[in-house]
Amino acid sequence: MLIDNLITEYLEKFRSSASPHTFLTYRQGLKDFRPFVKGEEITTDDVARWLASMQDRGLSGKTRSVRLMQIRSFIGWLIQTQRADYTLLYRIPSNISFQKPEPRVATEKEMVSLLLADIRPATRTLILLMGDAGLRAAEAGAVRTRDVDLEGKTIVVSKAKGGRTRVMPILTDRLWLDLEVAVTRGEYVAAGNRALDQVKVWEYVNVACKQAGIRHLNPHSFRHGFAVRCAQLKGVNIRAIQQALGHSDLAQTDRYLTGLVGSTPFIADQLAALNGEVR
Secondary structure (H helix, E strand, O other), rough: OOOHHHHHHHHHHHHOOOOOOHHHHHHHHHHHHHHOOOOOOOOHHHHHHHHHHHHHOOOHHHHHHHHHHHHHHHHHHHOOOOOOOOOOHHHOOOOOOOOEEEEOEEEEEHHHHHHOOOOOOOOOOHHHHHHHHHHHHHHHHHHEEHHHHOOOOOOEEOOOOOHHOOOEEEEOHHHHHHHHHHHHOEOOOOOOOOOOOHHHHHHHHHHHHHOOOOOOOOHHHHHHHHHHHHHHOOOOOOHHHHHHHOOOOHHHHHHHHHOOOOOOOOHHHHHOOOOOOOO
C-alpha cells in the first residue's frame, strides 16, 4: 500500500541523520502505528484509535508521548513533501499529559546482589561508578585510566553533561579495589579500548539484573541511590550532593532525594569536601 511505501521512504531518509538507537525507536513507533491506518492517507480517526489502543495496552504516559512525537514527525515530513494536508498536524494532539513517576532507586541490597552475581567485569565497574560515585551512564562509560588517581582516591569526570568537569572522591573500598584492576584494562576503565555510550551501559545493566535475578534497574537508579544514601549522612548538605552529581539546578537534586532507602557507610567528610572541587 502507499502508506507502507511512505513509511519506508521516510525511515530511509531518517536513518542518515539519526543515531542507530533513535532510528530503531522511530521504526518501532511507526510499526506500532501502521495497523491503525485503514486507508491510503492518515486521518485524525486513525490517530485517535491508535492513542486509545496504547492507553488500553497499559503503555506508560512517557512511552505514549514519545511515540506520538514520532508519528507527528512522520506526518510533518509528509506535509513537507506534499503527501498530506498541512492542517493534519493541527487536528491531532501535540502532546500527552502524564505524571512523571517517582525515580526508581537502587538499594544497597540490590547493589550487593549485582556485585555478587556472575556479571562481566565491565558491568561491575560501571555499577560501582554509578552507585558509589554517582556518575551518569555516559560519564561512567567514558572514564579513562588517566582520570583515576588511586593514590589520591579521586576520579576526574571530564565527559560530564554540559561540558562541565568535576572531581569525585573514591568513597568506598569496593570501588577502589575494582578500579585497581580496571585501570589495567586499557584506555577506558570499563571496556578497555573504547568508551561505552549510554545505550550500551543500559544494555549491560539490563543483562546484569537478569543474571542477578532482581527487578529491572536502569543506570539512573544507581545515581538516585547514591544521592539518597548521601542525604542520610550527618554533615552532608544538599549543596554538596548537587556538586557531586554535577547538577546545575538545585531543584533537580531535590527530586533525586525522594523515597529514602537504607543507608550505606559512605565517608561524609570526603563528600562534604567536594565544595570548591568542581571546576
